[in-house]
């Protein structure tokens with residue numbers, strides 16, 4: 001996609017997630033009391049209300065839970081088609097990421113595909129994109 | 135429960151439905167208010183409450199240009215209760231709020247309205263600027279960086295799961311759009327009045343697979359009004375009151391991509407715990423179809439068929455046609471009538487229960503019970519409406 005991607009505004013809660021790619025880490029917030037993974041990241045556990053939470057590095061692999069191939073140019077500079085997918089992360093039960101599956105033809109993606117993170121830097125943000133594991 | 139503690143939808147009204155209308159959003163709202171007052175035989179002085187969704191949205195005025203505050207002031211309403219906001223279980227949550235208020239004795243006759251100006255706003259960006267997208271926060275930050283910019287993309291992923299898990303076919307999903315368009319052709323106010331054929335549907339370009347162009351509603355400029363009246367005040371009204379027999383509304387994970395299921399499923403389950411009616415008693419359904427897939431999920435969510443069986447249930451389209459066992463979206467839905475954003479479904483349910491559908495009136499004699507829904511993503515509301 002050549003069109004610029006809208007980027008997240010960084011704050012204390014989301015910074016570990018959006019900048020982990022600088023050191024190759026996919027980080028998901030986790031409660032250190034009950035172990036629940038928390039996404040979107042917040043300073044309190046949605047399961048036990050503990051504030052003892054912090055970012056944890058997860059493997060960066062996962063499975064395509066569902067997906068869509070986008071054909072619509074939402075603005076003129078957008079390159080289509082491309083794949084938007086919901087990836088269920090390994091090692092972080094219950095957490096899904098909306099992302100793009102890159103590095104393969106759009107029509108080749110399917111539910112159940114194994115994928116691995118591939119970070120792409122835009123300014124001060126490292127977007128976790130995913131590619132299929134051969 | 136005594137009848138006096140019930141809530142009713144009395145007058146309903148609607149402006150013209152158009153694209154790039156010159157008439158202002160406030161005046162479109164006034165058009166709908168006047169029609170609703172006329173039908174109910176009420177004067178504006180008898181209105182003492184206002185409820186709307188999502189209130190005025192300053193950063194996206196086309197989406198919601200008029201809030202409760204402005205309408206109250208513009209029409210000189212003396213409100214003893216009012217509310218307007220987006221943090222509610224989707225569009226018809228504003229009707230749930232009004233019904234709750236009249237049952238609590240906070241108001242007697244409440245104007246519920248939804249005004250949209252999305253088509254005009256696109257053509258007049260100086261007056262109605264689009265939100266800036268340089269940096270995003272809140273829910274958008276989890277989708278927009280991946281160019282999942284539209285609700286079409288988010289919804290398509292739920293639909294794709296139905297395709298992969300339950301074998302939903304395009305020819306099945308098509309029946310939502312085909313039915314909507316067939317019914318819209320019979321509605322003089324509908325935005326799109328030409329029927330759609332299966333061949334045209336199957337040849338349509340994809341927007342976000344498996345959703346094609348005809349699975350998406352169309353921006354429009356319009357206002358819809360429903361007056362919710364207290365049981366203690368319903369004798370002041372001259373139209374046939376329609377009782378709100380049960381209500382339900384839920385939210386799943388607010389971030390669309392964390393939810394396992396759309397909110398319609400929990401909403402549908404809750405609705406039937408609050409009434410002795412059963413799905414077999416329902417004469418017509420008006421299901422939210424901002425994307426066609428949502429209407430399909432509502433059949434499953436409300437127990438008209440099993441989960442995953444929605445495609446088979448509507449296959450061929452006979453069952454959901456005007457003369458079928460469960461007529462769907464008889465005004466054309468948002469795909470045919472235009473994106474009225476939730477309120478059109480309740481407006482039409484009331485119209486059908488009063489036998490006022492004209493050329494699009496369902497063929498069953500003496501309809502008594504209808505369902506209107508809104509939402510279907512992470513937010514959903516269902517109303518069970520009865521003519522006693």
Ligand SMILES: [Zn+2]
Nearest residue numbers: 031034045048
């Ligand atoms: Zn916890």
